[in-house]
Amino acid sequence: MLLPPPAPLLVATDLVVGYFAAKKQPRPVAGPLQLALAPGELVCLLGPNGAGKSTLLRTLAGLQPALGGQLAVGGQPLAALSAPERARQLSIVLTDRLDAGNLTVRELVRLGRHPHTGWLGGLSAHDEAQVQAALVATGTAAFGPRPVGELSDGERQKVLLARALAQDTPVVLLDEPTAHLDLPNRVALMRLLHRLARQTGKAILLSTHELDLALQAADRIWLLPAVGALRTGTPEDLVLSGTFAAAFVHEGLAFDAATGTFALHAPTGPAVQLLGSGAAAFWTRRALEREGFVPTTAEASLCVRVPHATQTAWLSQAAGQPPQAHNSVETLLRALSQLKDS
Amino acid sequence: MRPVQPEAPALAPVAGARRPATWLVALAALVLLGFVLDIALGPVRIPVAAVVKILLGQPTGNPAWTFIVREIRLPKALTALVVGSGLAVSGLQMQTLFRNPLAGPSVLGLTAGAGLGVAAVMLAGGGVANGFAIRALGLGGSWGLVLAATAGAALVMGLVLALSARVRDNVVLLIVGLMIASVTGAIVSLWQYFSAPEQIQEYLLWTFGSLGGVVGSHLAVLAAVVGVGLVLAFASAKPLNALLLGENYARSMGLVVGRSRTLIIASTSLLAGAITAFCGPIGFVGIAVPHLTRALLRTADHRLLLPGTCLAGAALTLACDCVAQLPGSQTSLPLSVVTSLLGAPVVLWVVLRRQNIRSSFS
Numbered sequence: 085m086l087l088p089p090p091a092p093l094l095v096a097t098d099l100v101v102g103y104f105a106a107k108k109q110p111r112p113v114a115g116p117l118q119l120a121l122a123p124g125e126l127v128c129l130l131g132p133n134g135a136g137k138s139t140l141l142r143t144l145a146g147l148q149p150a151l152g153g154q155l156a157v158g159g160q161p162l163a164a165l166s167a168p169e170r171a172r173q174l175s176i177v178l179t180d181r182l183d184a185g186n187l188t189v190r191e192l193v194r195l196g197r198h199p200h201t202g203w204l205g206g207l208s209a210h211d212e213a214q215v216q217a218a219l220v221a222t223g224t225a226a227f228g229p230r231p232v233g234e235l236s237d238g239e240r241q242k243v244l245l246a247r248a249l250a251q252d253t254p255v256v257l258l259d260e261p262t263a264h265l266d267l268p269n270r271v272a273l274m275r276l277l278h279r280l281a282r283q284t285g286k287a288i289l290l291s292t293h294e295l296d297l298a299l300q301a302a303d304r305i306w307l308l309p310a311v312g313a314l315r316t317g318t319p320e321d322l323v324l325s326g327t328f329a330a331a332f333v334h335e336g337l338a339f340d341a342a343t344g345t346f347a348l349h350a351p352t353g354p355a356v357q358l359l360g361s362g363a364a365a366f367w368t369r370r371a372l373e374r375e376g377f378v379p380t381t382a383e384a385s386l387c388v389r390v391p392h393a394t395q396t397a398w399l400s401q402a403a404g405q406p407p408q409a410h411n412s413v414e415t416l417l418r419a420l421s422q423l424k425d426s
Numbered sequence: 427m428r429p430v431q432p433e434a435p436a437l438a439p440v441a442g443a444r445r446p447a448t449w450l451v452a453l454a455a456l457v458l459l460g461f462v463l464d465i466a467l468g469p470v471r472i473p474v475a476a477v478v479k480i481l482l483g484q485p486t487g488n489p490a491w492t493f494i495v496r497e498i499r500l501p502k503a504l505t506a507l508v509v510g511s512g513l514a515v516s517g518l519q520m521q522t523l524f525r526n527p528l529a530g531p532s533v534l535g536l537t538a539g540a541g542l543g544v545a546a547v548m549l550a551g552g553g554v555a556n557g558f559a560i561r562a563l564g565l566g567g568s569w570g571l572v573l574a575a576t577a578g579a580a581l582v583m584g585l586v587l588a589l590s591a592r593v594r595d596n597v598v599l600l601i602v603g604l605m606i607a608s609v610t611g612a613i614v615s616l617w618q619y620f621s622a623p624e625q626i627q628e629y630l631l632w633t634f635g636s637l638g639g640v641v642g643s644h645l646a647v648l649a650a651v652v653g654v655g656l657v658l659a660f661a662s663a664k665p666l667n668a669l670l671l672g673e674n675y676a677r678s679m680g681l682v683v684g685r686s687r688t689l690i691i692a693s694t695s696l697l698a699g700a701i702t703a704f705c706g707p708i709g710f711v712g713i714a715v716p717h718l719t720r721a722l723l724r725t726a727d728h729r730l731l732l733p734g735t736c737l738a739g740a741a742l743t744l745a746c747d748c749v750a751q752l753p754g755s756q757t758s759l760p761l762s763v764v765t766s767l768l769g770a771p772v773v774l775w776v777v778l779r780r781q782n783i784r785s786s787f788s
Contacts, residue, residue, distance in 0.1 A: 147674055147678060167681065167682045168680035182672075183672070187726040191726060191727055195668060195670070195671065198680060199679055204663065204664060206729075251679065
């Protein structure tokens with residue numbers, strides 16, 4: 085029997101996000117949205133620039149008022165919480181520039197204890213233990229005495245995450261934490277977030293442009309298109325139902341559900357029948373797409389057979405002509421483009 | 427991910443805290459030294475031993491020394507203490523609030539407001555009488571001047587507080603403060619343009635700044651107001667720390683930014699307004715001392731920086747006042763000239779050594 089899903093930590097009903105333009109005119113950016121964040125869940129918020137991802141995150145964090153709808157955190161309306169109460173429910177990692185280069189890593193993470201300390205801001209042994217736990221969980225304990233200004237982008241992002249963890253909130257929001265990071269750091273951060281969500285039972289919501297990583301790491305995806313309604317679901321359901329592909333059609337992006345990637349190149353040339361399987365077929369297919377061909381399994385006037393067990397060369401054949409052998413993808417492509425032109 | 431290195435949580439804070447603590451003690455010692463030296467130096471040189479004796483209430487056998495110390499130099503040294511710590515702390519608050527290394531007590535236009543008040547009294551009416559009071563008694567000698575300067579500073583403070591409630595963005599507020607200062611300065615300039623040369627001279631005398639003449643009830647009032655301002659400042663240590671990461675992070679950590687900002691601006695207004703009212707505009711201390719203190723203490727924690735700037739500001743002002751006496755001569759220099767002449771090279775040295783002031787001013 086299926087267990088009922090755990091009670092969500094954060095629920096938004098008919099939430100409209102946006103901002104007030106001149107003369108207090110509300111300018112909605114997205115909504116009405118129906119959202120729920122469950123404990124132990126890593127949720128990726130995807131969408132093009134301008135769809136309102138940052139606005140939504142800032143609204144969920146209580147940094148800016150909602151234009152409409154209800155928002156409840158921990159069973160209580162967000163607006164009814166005092167600022168420190170809210171800060172004990174929600175923490176956020178922003179894209180704001182850090183000017184405080186003199187702060188050491190430990191001092192910065194200690195700031196996360198702000199809503200838990202007294203009016204003087206003194207840290208108890210429990211607070212220090214939380215700070216240490218946050219540093220250890222993010223793998224930044226060794227950075228403790230270093231000034232924040234001397235950290236690399238990847239290190240700084242982990243330290244900012246540690247500050248949010250030290251705030252000890254059930255819900256953690258991150259606004260584009262993978263921006264400015266190289267691939268290994270992006271992967272490491274996503275892996276870390278996924279592990280944290282599982283181990284600590286926190287609900288972690290991050291906005292990102294890393295579609296591939298999000299599809300792999302997220303338990304749930306919130307798709308916020310520039311036009312149209314927000315869609316939520318597990319990544320696989322969204323992909324298989326075609327919702328994911330549909331969300332990016334407006335951006336001129338073609339998502340291939342078979343490979344889980346976005347086509348970078350618009351097809352221009354003729355169809356090419358691709359025979360074969362495995363890594364060689366996958367990479368040959370990518371090369372053909374880059375050159376504008378439309379790889380297909382159906383019969384076509386051009387045909388390519390990739391290397392397999394007994395044969396180490398690529399074979400290309402145009403209708404009514406003898407097959408040619410090629411020892412690399414490069415020579416194959418050159419031959420094909422000649423065939424196409426003739 | 428890097429392998430997690432075990433680290434004893436109890437050890438790390440102690441290691442980091444040693445440097446600031448050492449410097450706080452050293453700065454306190456400097457303040458004490460400067461205080462005694464400031465009293466000892468002057469047209470009549472009094473031996474340090476005698477100064478200590480008089481301060482401890484013991485007889486020295488020289489009633490003239492006792493009189494000079496009790497009636498003139500002790501009040502002046504106390505004023506230097508109050509002025510230095512007050513200006514430095516208000517500068518620190520402004521730099522953190524506005525996240526701007528160039529901010530100081532004057533950015534909100536308070537100094538200019540006080541100047542406007544003084545100009546109104548001096549240039550519009552009774553200028554000669556007040557000018558006479560300056561030469562005879564020092565600046566603080568005239569309650570009229572103090573009240574005028576207070577009124578001017580309070581006017582600007584009210585304006586800034588009212589605007590800060592409407593303006594959400596601190597950068598906008600900073601620009602508002604600078605514009606208020608600019609307009610106020612322009613009004614004073616206009617006034618000067620249409621005034622007689624003697625009147626302008628009196629006003630100029632006020633703009634040099636002076637620690638002398640703040641005695642008796644004046645000193646008590648100044649110390650009380652600055653005391654309140656400092657208490658407010660120390661109460662804002664936690665909000666100031668939260669503001670280090672910017673307003674958005676501060677808000678996300680549960681800070682009621684508007685209320686904290688009002689507290690910080692009120693504190694700064696009391697400090698800078700009262701000090702300018704009693705002693706005239708004293709430049710430099712407010713901008714430079716916070717940088718100096720950060721460089722010395724190597725921390726951004728305001729629970730350490732606030733006492734640090736307090737002590738460093740007092741020490742620097744006392745030292746500058748010692749130099750302003752021109753030891754061995756009968757004349758003395760205007761204080762704000764000395765603070766800038768002496769202080770600017772010190773700060774240049776600190777800033778150039780650290781290079782990354784933009785990213786590490788807080």
